[in-house]
Amino acid sequence: MAPSGSGLTSLTRGLGGPRSWPGARRCPRALLNQQFHSPGTRVPATTGACQSGQLDGSHRPDHRRMRQSRHVGRTLREAPKDAQTAAHSLMLRAGYIQQVSAGVYSYLPLLHRTLNKIANIIREEMTRAGSEELLMPALQPRELWEESGRWERYTAVDGIMFAFKDRRGSTSCLGPTHEEVVTDILRREINSYKDLPKCVFQIQTKFRDEIRPRFGLMRAREFIMKDAYSFDADDAGLEASYEAMRQAYHRICQRVGYKYRAVEADSGAIGGSGSSEFMVLADTGEETVLFCDQCDYAANQEKGESGLEQFEQDAEPAAMEEVFGEGLIGVVPLARFLKIPVWKTTKTMIYEADDQTVAVMVRGDCDVNEIKVTNFLGCKSLKLATPERIKELTGAEVGYAGPIGLPVEVRVIADHGVNGRVNFECGANKTNYHNINVNFGRDLPLPEFGDFKLAKEGDGCPHCAGNLQAARGIEIGHIFKLGTKYSAAMNCTFLDSNGKTQTAVMGCYGIGVTRMAAAWIEQNHDDKGILWSPQIAPYQVHLTPLNLEDDHIRAEADALYERLQKEGIEVLYDDRAIRAGEKFGDADLLGMPIRLTMSKRTVEAGNVEFKLRTEPKPDLLPVEDAIARIKAICDR
RNA sequence: CGGAGCGUAGCUCAGCCCGGUAGAGCGCCAGCUUUGGGAGCUGGAUGCCGCAGGUUCAAAUCCUGUCGCUCCGACCA
Incomplete structure (x- = not known):
């Protein structure tokens, strides 16, 4: 379920502002998406330490702060030439990533925080939906993949999987997905229909030997994704599990704050009977999304159906x-x-x-x-x-x-x-x-x-009298009803209430963590830099005091830095003695949602300058008011 | 997989055709000045010119190989 590629790649280039989707205002589904927020989905203001290369959710209060003079991830004034898209370029310039080899990146500290926040949102929503977290190996034996029948396809035919021999001569691979391993786990676990349903998920580094890694984290050879797998006794059970996951995916997208669409999709190499993709709308998206201007129908162009305009035919056949x-x-x-x-x-x-x-x-x-x-x-x-x-x-x-x-x-x-x-x-x-x-x-x-034609913008909706519109999308999540493809091949069975052997019915549910970060930036940036939402920003507040050579101002800034942390606010403190232009330029580039500035002017007036990244002008406020506003924004 | 391009300072790049002791801008270091949107002046440090062979008195430059990175790719009938 790695968000998989299609041949439909046509990119518009360069930096642009946040895009709105032309059809959004009229689309009932878009309204539904926006209204989906539910109370009690507050994002915890925490990030986790990284263990064994995974994003975990451990809470460390001292991770609420960072002095920028000690920060690793310097900003670049000029974008490295390799960057083809806004998100890739901005991540490199802002010091969020460094390329290690083709399609392989280090996630530097600020991005690591964002990835942790995204992972925690996913983790919470998976747990809410009844899934249980585990962690499976990235290194997997050939035998399991031969059992499912996918070894040949993934290695020799498509070549998408890294495979190699170890010193004893046995062949292993680096997992691009985990149907085999999870089915192996569950077939040892399940004996009776009473043992079902089960649903597990993990957040893990995955590997795909992409033909052409591209656009930084958007199409990388090593990336982080969450994958979940459900096991049910029958199709009705699968429907329920699938629906719970579909709802969870909507909640994840809404909590992060994307403009997005859920669309009908092709199941591709994973197989199965039905699937939905979650598409973040952005002009640079690699996928084309079709949606009806009158009803809820929405589909990936790969899968989309449409009606054609019909014309009056000749009354009589003529001679060929x-x-x-x-x-x-x-x-x-x-x-x-x-x-x-x-x-x-x-x-x-x-x-x-x-x-x-x-x-x-x-x-x-x-x-x-x-x-x-x-x-x-x-x-x-x-x-x-x-x-x-x-x-x-x-x-x-x-x-x-x-x-x-x-x-x-x-x-x-x-x-x-x-x-x-x-x-x-x-x-x-x-x-x-x-x-x-x-x-x-x-x-x-x-x-x-x-039905062999490519549905396109302007065609008729297959379900109503409306017409199809098109938008570009970035596939961040893909959920599938797998059915018994893997459970049958791998003998994952149980006894039903009649004592008869049945095959477990599976679903699998993937969402790309690193791609979500890239997609956010692709959708939310301007010509100066990134515009994070408070939910996934590395820090909520960027404290950017000026005139730090003045001891009094430095003391005031240090005090505010401490105060913000005591209030539970995550703060990046630019304590570097640099000029205002550079300081503000970096703040815009890094993209924290709120900037607080102190200087001679503000300190004399007993105020602090409060500026939202999305607004052009700052407000001068007393510190207490600023803190209240920060909390209001971050707790929303 | 096929085709093309590029590897020179931390970054962006010039130099390569036409061989002769390594360059610019930004960044970095020191000093002075400046101090609310990437400032100015002065002085300074920094390179296995991707790697390996070859040609030559002499190679960043020419030739061969190799590694890495990037881009493009089936005349939509």
Whole structure:
């Protein structure tokens, strides 16, 4: 359940302000999301020490403070050139991360605090939802993965898993996920239906040998995630467990404060019967989210369904005709040349699916959704045929493939959208030629129909009369109904009330801790730096006194520093004797939600300057008032 | 996996074509001045020019190999 990649990557670059989502105001689900806050979900003002590389929740009062003169994580005025996105660049500039190798980062102290806070929110919500924390090994034996049948796929086929031999010659891997280990644990634990349900989670470092690590923590080879696994006696139990986790994920997203959406998703390599992704909305997101402008429907584009505009058809079939049109590749020029609407054209894409060749037809105004095709065929790999192979199969250059006259071994499947048309166009399998006035039944047999098109913005909603809108999203969480895929393969069974052996029904629930931090920054920054929310900021208050060469002011600042800690407020104290510009520049970059400034001016007036990171201007307040405001903000 | 680019000071980069004792800005150190949004002046430190071979009187520069990092990638039919 690592937030997995898709091929849909198109990034807008550069720094930008926080983005709002155009559809949010009108979307009932967005309102629901916002209203989901419940009382009693206060974030503890604590962070934990790190043990064995994991984020734990131990509470250390002395972790409420830091003098910046002693802090590790210097800021950089210029961004290292490798940074491609705002979050990556800002994390490097702010001294939150350092790259160790491709896709591998050290989490420096300030980020470590944020990761702990995110982990604690997750921990609390998992516990609230009835899940129990444990910790499984990152180092796992090959045998378990062979038992589930995933070894080959994860190593040789996809190569996503780090695997190696130890000194005795046995093969191990670094876990990208933990279905195997957890199923092994639970199959020793469960004997009876009375032992169910069970749900466990862990917060742990995971490893994926990404083809292309990118964007800092967004797509790293080593990262921290929370994964949970539920075991139930039957499908109804799974539904309940899944629903509890879904609610917990909503609470996590709301407590952190994201603008986000939960969407229907493809289950991908993990398998299973249903899944939802939690998407943080940001223009630089790698995923495309489709959502209805009238109802609650929302889906990842990978999974999304849609209706197409229907047009009036010709009354009578006309005679099929082969038309010469030189170099007409692309449906728009083709339609213009043939003087037909684009919806009458047909794209026929030739794929190699494992060892069979498949032609996929979609209406000319649509594209193929390769994930839908892969799922339909049940194949492991799906690749567009090479130009040479297309020539061999169709006898034509790329661009003129059509369903008529293909070799018999080519399996033809077609999106529903190509059906129901009278007198449509398709390629003639002859360079520079297209067939027009083609009709199913008469000119060619009916192909296998299915949903194979890529849903897109502007298409009709599959559930109501609304239209789909699109937004970019960062997948931070993905929850799955696994069913019995792993429990059956690994013999995780129990006796039901009739004494009959049954297989446990599983769900798995992942959320990326390090990615959540990156996604937050991607969604919440300006041209000066990060804008943390009080819930996950490394410190709630950044104390930035000026004129520290003045002993009186230093004493006042030290006193305020102590006072804030006594009040239970986390404070980063910039006790460095640097100039105002540098001090404020660093404060903006680091992004603590509240800045407190003392100087000659404020001390003489008995005030302190209180500034929210999100507001341009500060307020001058008596210290007591400032403390009250801080508490009000942080306790909210 | 395929293609391309880049490894020179802590950071950003110039120098490489056309071989001849290593450069700039920022940062760092010292002193003076300055002191509410990255200040000024003066002086100073800092480099296995990724690594290994080769060519040459001489290599950051040319050649070969290697390691690392980054970017791009199936004419959407």
